[in-house]
Amino acid sequence: MSEGATLERAPRRAAPAADLPPTLRRNAPLVPTDTSAGRALAAVIAILTFLAALCAGGAEIVATSAAQWQGSVAQEVTIQVRPGPGRDTDADVAKAAALASATPGIAATRPFTKTESERLLEPWLGSGLDLGDLPVPRLITVRLGSGTPDLGDLRRRLADALPGVASLDDHALWLSRLSTMANTVVGVGVAIVGLVLVATGLAVTFATRGAMAGNREVVEVLHFVGADADFIAREFQRRFFRLGLRGGAIGAAAALAVIGAGGALARVWRAGPAGDEIEALFGGFAIGWRGYASVVLIGVIASVVTAVVSRLTVRRFLD
Template sequence: MAETATTQAPRAASAAPEPALPPTLRRNAPLVPTDSAASRSLAAVIAILTFLAALCAGAAEIVASSASQWQGAVTQEATIQVRPGPGRDLDADIARAEAIAKAEPGIAATRVFSKAEAERLLEPWLGAGLDLSDLPVPRLITLKLADSPVPDLKHLRGTLAAAMPGVASLDDHALWLQRLSTMANTFVGVGIGIVALVLVATGLAVAFATRGAMAGNKEVVEVLHFVGADDDFIARAFQRRFFGLGLRGGVIGAGLALAAFGLAGLVARAWRSGPAGEEIEALFGAFHIGWRGYASVLLIGVIASVVTGIVSRLTVRRFLA
């Protein structure tokens, strides 16, 4: 019995499972672990920065497309302003100015604003409910311009000035178009600058994370050098791992940005029935960024991952030099 017990004890001991190795010491363990707390934090930082950059890019695209629509609408119209004067028949002056405009090639249609409509245009500055009958409020004639033949607005302006000097004048909205173009270009430029700054911040965060990973894996790097691994092999290992982190963060950030634009579009459509929704839609459209907006958001996610891989490789090469 004693002999049997002694022979079974080594068998039981040999049958006991061996303790599992840490993940970093397993056979196919990566040189730079991606499931650590530092790696998850870096992926979260990249996702946040990508989200902010994508929001800026999408907002710039919304402003650019809205400005293009405004410019297209404004360039299709011109306005004749007829000023009242002492001893003049304002209705006769309006009819004469409209006749001159209709005789000009390229004018598709005309519309005369009534006295009440002209007074309502002053309400944002003077307030509502005022009696403006004693004020010399100019009357407006809007001209719808045709695509072909192209109207000669310079000739029409000269004709009005010669026929009705000091009474009728033509406004082709060139000043407003210039200001609108300047505003849109400025906003787009600011958006591009913010995107560039966010990508620089992403590169700095990756550089610090790479140096931390190099310091934490210093012994592993020394062993790799001892067994014959060159700097390119080590740099490629770090580049692959950090590119994966950047791709994960870029996809998450870009996906959240697209979801945010989709939610904003749904909210805008829900508010469209009210006055506030009409004003928002008039200023910013329907929050639809179009294919260029979607492409820019996806491109920013790809750029963030590429920047992560390149910066990590350069940082490793500099660390090993």
């Protein structure tokens, strides 16, 4: 027997695992995540989660600040006393304050002096103006107590005692507009969060289709050896869920860091000369436990959306 025939009958040795493609190695996952495409998808999910979490945190800040403003404003009403020719404005102010103090449920009244009333116009008219000849209305702030005062009865008594001079403002119109504004901002924030999650789903859809196209031979081999569509879909779902969890955790952590830094800066600013104005405009710049929970929840939702969308995309691709 010749040497060539001997070599032909010799069994062919299997190629070492190191010479096989990465997707065909025994211990390699079906859908590798430690790839440039996987890292890019995780970065996209992290960015989208960060934006969605910031929108949710901003909406929570607005809702909390609006609730604080509404609570503060709802505890006070204002009586306006207009000067008139031949009338003693100080006496009219004292009479209106006495009527308010005599109303059950009123905790305290504070009449503004003429100088204090004129100072309220400085943000609009500027300082240094002589307003002595102008009929600047005088204000009386009325703080409500724990009970429920009958503001309608107080309004009628003021109209009877000081007709055309004194009027009561319960800030109902301002509170209604503030509530509408806060609800609008919260609604816009929720809509933006929804759009960001939709964008996340679209990004995962394209990434899953790319992964399926890149692993088409492996999927065909799995089908040939008896693997069903559920098994393949679970493999893709598991891998993409890990990518989504990684990206969601990074995005949520970055959003929490930004919100925490904003709160620290707000505390520093409140310690300065303009602290009262900043606190009046933005409130305490705190989102509370609901805000932090919403940020974490958005990170979890992004991971779940990634897993579900990848599974649905794989099933549709295989069908």
